[in-house]
Amino acid sequence: MESAENGIDLSPTLIVEDHPAMRQRLLQLVVGLTGSDAQITTANSIASAKALLDEDASGVALIDIGLPDGNGIELIAWLHIHRPQVTSVVISAWGHEDTVLAALRAGAIGYLLKERDDVELSLALQSIRRGGAPIDPNIARGILALLQLSAEPVTTGARVAEVAERSEHALSERESEILRLVARGYSNREIAELITLSRFTIEGYTKSIYRKLAVRSRTAAVFEAKALGLLY
Numbered sequence: 001m002e003s004a005e006n007g008i009d010l011s012p013t014l015i016v017e018d019h020p021a022m023r024q025r026l027l028q029l030v031v032g033l034t035g036s037d038a039q040i041t042t043a044n045s046i047a048s049a050k051a052l053l054d055e056d057a058s059g060v061a062l063i064d065i066g067l068p069d070g071n072g073i074e075l076i077a078w079l080h081i082h083r084p085q086v087t088s089v090v091i092s093a094w095g096h097e098d099t100v101l102a103a104l105r106a107g108a109i110g111y112l113l114k115e116r117d118d119v120e121l122s123l124a125l126q127s128i129r130r131g132g133a134p135i136d137p138n139i140a141r142g143i144l145a146l147l148q149l150s151a152e153p154v155t156t157g158a159r160v161a162e163v164a165e166r167s168e169h170a171l172s173e174r175e176s177e178i179l180r181l182v183a184r185g186y187s188n189r190e191i192a193e194l195i196t197l198s199r200f201t202i203e204g205y206t207k208s209i210y211r212k213l214a215v216r217s218r219t220a221a222v223f224e225a226k227a228l229g230l231l232y
Contacts, residue, residue, distance in 0.1 A: 100135075179230075
């Protein structure tokens with residue numbers, strides 16, 4: 001399976017959703033994109049999802065936030081650590097900015113809302129196949145508004161604390177250049193071609209950026225860098 005930066009096959013797909021009607025809807029959407037022979041499994045809880053994934057599991061997990069035995073973000077974090085070849089995407093009715101940011105920081109590469117029609121969700125899933133990291137437009141606007149608020153003038157004491165925090169997350173000139181290209185939607189392979197470095201070198205820089213910003217995905221890195229004033 002290719003990495004999230006270079007595109008992801010939607011087969012196999014694990015759908016983690018406790019409402020039967022929504023579970024069936026998502027299944028039909030994936031089948032519509034991949035064909036009837038796609039490998040699709042479903043789970044209605046965190047426990048059942050974990051039980052379905054062996055150590056070599058790969059593909060995509062479409063995860064609801066509100067599950068009977070816990071929060072879907074817990075499952076996303078577990079997948080990131082224990083099943084890193086599985087790409088997590090949230091499809092939920094919950095769209096509060098704090099929840100979205102928590103999911104992205106846990107490792108999700110996208111955040112979609114159930115209220116969207118089938119065409120919109122299908123387009124988002126196609127974006128994932130092309131290497132995209134789709135976030136519902138309404139959610140994206142809310143997060144951008146938060147980032148704009150965080151850029152407002154603050155008191156001297158708060159400014160000192162802010163500068164200190166930024167220094168801890170300081171990126172090198174090359175890392176900043178790569179992150180700006182990530183924010184513009186370029187994949188690692190495309191960035192490598194643009195700045196004439198190997199793809200493996202770019203992946204090394206990307207990992208360093210994740211570590212400095214304490215995030216686990218490209219999308220979260222962009223949001224975190226903007227929040228810290230490291231990316232404009």
